[in-house]
Amino acid sequence: xxxxxxxxxxxxxxxxxxxxxxxxxxxxxxxxxxxxxxxxxxxxxxxxxxxxxxxxxxxxxxxxxxxxxxxxxxxxxxxxxxxxxxxxxxxxxxxxxxxxxxxxxxxxxxxxxxxxxxxxxxxxxxxxxxxxxxxxxxxxxxxxxxxxxxxxxxxxxxxxxxxxxxxxxxxxxxxxxxxxxxxxxxxxxxxxxxxxxxxxxxxxxxxxxxxxxxxxxxxxxxxxxxxxxxxxxxxxxxxxxxxxxxxxxxxxxxxxxxxxxxxxxxxxxxxxxxxxxxxxxxxxxxxxxxxxxxxxxxxxxxxxx
Amino acid sequence: xxxxxxxxxxxxxxxxxxxxxxxxxxxxxxxxxxxxxxxxxxxxxxxxxxxxxxxxxxxxxxxxxxxxxxxxxxxxxxxxxxxxxxxxxxxxxxxxxxxxxxxxxxxxxxxxxxxxxxxxxxxxxxxxxxxxxxxxxxxxxxxxxxxxxxxxxxxxxxxxxxxxxxxxxxxxxxxxxxxxxxxxxxxxxxxxxxxxxxxxxxxxxxxxxxxxxxxxxxxxxxxxxxxxxxxxxxxxxxxxxxxxxxxxxxxxxxxxxxxxxxxxxxxxxxxxxxxxxxxxxxxxxx
Numbered sequence: 001x002x003x004x005x006x007x008x009x010x011x012x013x014x015x016x017x018x019x020x021x022x023x024x025x026x027x028x029x030x031x032x033x034x035x036x037x038x039x040x041x042x043x044x045x046x047x048x049x050x051x052x053x054x055x056x057x058x059x060x061x062x063x064x065x066x067x068x069x070x071x072x073x074x075x076x077x078x079x080x081x082x083x084x085x086x087x088x089x090x091x092x093x094x095x096x097x098x099x100x101x102x103x104x105x106x107x108x109x110x111x112x113x114x115x116x117x118x119x120x121x122x123x124x125x126x127x128x129x130x131x132x133x134x135x136x137x138x139x140x141x142x143x144x145x146x147x148x149x150x151x152x153x154x155x156x157x158x159x160x161x162x163x164x165x166x167x168x169x170x171x172x173x174x175x176x177x178x179x180x181x182x183x184x185x186x187x188x189x190x191x192x193x194x195x196x197x198x199x200x201x202x203x204x205x206x207x208x209x210x211x212x213x214x215x216x217x218x219x220x221x222x223x224x225x226x227x228x229x230x231x232x233x234x235x236x237x238x239x240x241x242x243x244x245x246x247x248x249x250x251x252x253x254x255x256x257x258x259x260x261x262x263x264x265x266x267x268x269x270x271x272x273x274x275x276x277x278x279x280x281x282x283x284x285x286x287x288x289x290x291x292x293x294x295x296x297x298x299x300x301x302x303x304x305x
Numbered sequence: 306x307x308x309x310x311x312x313x314x315x316x317x318x319x320x321x322x323x324x325x326x327x328x329x330x331x332x333x334x335x336x337x338x339x340x341x342x343x344x345x346x347x348x349x350x351x352x353x354x355x356x357x358x359x360x361x362x363x364x365x366x367x368x369x370x371x372x373x374x375x376x377x378x379x380x381x382x383x384x385x386x387x388x389x390x391x392x393x394x395x396x397x398x399x400x401x402x403x404x405x406x407x408x409x410x411x412x413x414x415x416x417x418x419x420x421x422x423x424x425x426x427x428x429x430x431x432x433x434x435x436x437x438x439x440x441x442x443x444x445x446x447x448x449x450x451x452x453x454x455x456x457x458x459x460x461x462x463x464x465x466x467x468x469x470x471x472x473x474x475x476x477x478x479x480x481x482x483x484x485x486x487x488x489x490x491x492x493x494x495x496x497x498x499x500x501x502x503x504x505x506x507x508x509x510x511x512x513x514x515x516x517x518x519x520x521x522x523x524x525x526x527x528x529x530x531x532x533x534x535x536x537x538x539x540x541x542x543x544x545x546x547x548x549x550x551x552x553x554x555x556x557x558x559x560x561x562x563x564x565x566x567x568x569x570x571x572x573x574x575x576x577x578x579x580x581x582x583x584x585x586x587x588x589x590x591x
Contacts (some may be wrong), residue, residue, distance in 0.1 A: 052414065055415070056415055056417075060416065060417050060418050060421065060449070061448075063417070063418055064448075064449045064451075096415075098347075099346060099350075099411070099415050102347060102350040102351045102354075103350055103417040103420070104417055104418075104419055105417065115545070153492065195579070266354070295377070
């Protein structure tokens with residue numbers, strides 16, 4: 001009797017910008033846990049209070065909101081690269097990070113890295129790598145969308161300069177140009193499946209067929225732009241359709257994410273498996289919550305994105 | 306205050322593993338001798354990862370002895386990390402109210418869900434309790450059920466510290482959030498005219514929408530059974546559900562108003578249970 005994919009993790013989902021429709025769909029499609037990286041809100045914040053309240057909502061309200069739909073919510077906390085170029089503000093944000101990184105549900109420092117690859121971005125990337133080392137937390141790296149190959153390689157170089165173990169680092173937003181180097185150097189290699197642009201799930205399927213499933217992770221990075229909160233379940237469905245072995249699908253859609261971020265000690269399978277008496281306090285408007293065990297719905301045009 | 310500190314420390318020793326106790330003692334030393342707040346914030350934050358989150362195991366004797374030290378103190382829904390966090394707060398040096406409030410302010414501003422639960426539930430044992438009234442009224446706005454419960458249920462603080470309007474808001478919010486009202490301490494005692502009228506309006510709104518009203522609510526109308534409320538009770542007495550009828554009878558029996566007494570006397574059935582029993586029966590099936 002071989003294993004079957006029954007539980008899915010989406011390790012990159014910006015749920016503060018998603019509606020309850022998305023939560024309901026994700027839960028129904030078998031997502032049992034997700035990780036929400038700290039990021040920008042579409043335009044730069046202008047004061048440290050905005051960051052503080054945002055981090056607070058990640059470990060408070062959004063975590064609760066997710067729980068109402070039966071999805072365990074975790075997050076990574078950090079100063080993202082798009083907001084690292086306001087030095088005075090960045091300094092203030094660095095000061096408050098230690099207040100949040102030990103909160104329940106924080107599974108890493110992220111999403112950090114380079115955007116334009118400026119000196120200031122570099123400064124705060126390095127400072128947060130040190131913080132991650134001190135806190136023994138995994139690092140979730142946002143690789144730039146522009147000049148990606150150079151930015152990705154540089155991110156890894158800097159991690160190694162600081163003596164970080166690659167198995168503590170998840171490099172995200174990879175593509176065909178970066179995959180080999182990231183895998184060869186021992187890092188977790190995550191791919192964001194976007195509709196229409198960047199990486200799609202047909203290409204993802206080909207990548208898994210070529211490179212296998214070791215240390216490969218699939219995520220949706222769904223946010224306030226056009227993105228698909230069901231990217232991971234749909235990719236799983238496509239892989240299955242195209243003959244990728246089930247255990248590989250489980251690796252890239254569940255197991256690897258759990259292992260990578262589980263190194264924080266803050267995310268365990270028992271969190272969603274344990275006999276959770278879905279007590280009334282966790283119900284949303286009295287509805288019962290679906291948890292895992294469901295196959296994503298497949299229909300012709302919705303699988304490819 | 307010292308009696309409470311001793312009580313909670315003893316309780317912790319009794320409930321926690323040796324490793325947990327060692328960790329707590331270690332952190333307490335740091336907290337008590339610190340020159341800044343960093344070690345307190347770190348200890349407070351990281352409590353669950355070192356103490357676990359197991360619920361406290363309290364038998365009847367323990368619960369009684371706790372309530373004997375601090376009336377109304379009910380730890381039956383507390384967890385071990387919550388107890389640890391409260392002990393940290395009680396060991397914070399607090400020379401004066403402003404100093405103490407200042408230390409806790411940042412905690413509130415950055416608290417995650419379970420930290421919020423620990424904070425709000427700790428108010429009945431903290432020094433300078435009047436300092437936290439505003440925070441409590443803000444906390445009542447939450448939609449996080451667990452946080453709301455920490456404030457409103459099994460907690461003597463609201464009945465002791467909130468003014469009438471804030472108390473009324475809490476009770477109404479509890480009804481809105483469909484919380485078990487029997488667990489609000491003082492529900493049957495802190496009755497007032499305004500609240501009775503609020504309850505009447507709320508019930509009518511629900512009935513107009515064809516929705517069910519928690520029969521526990523009628524416990525708060527106390528001795529304000531006249532006019533609109535009397536009409537409501539008459540409606541209750543004719544309800545299909547036996548517990549709704551029971552609630553009507555119970556409400557009548559706690560009123561000294563002549564018309565209420567008359568109604569009760571003329572009723573074929575009389576109350577067969579108390580409010581707590583009614584509540585348990587109601588919640589058993591939900």
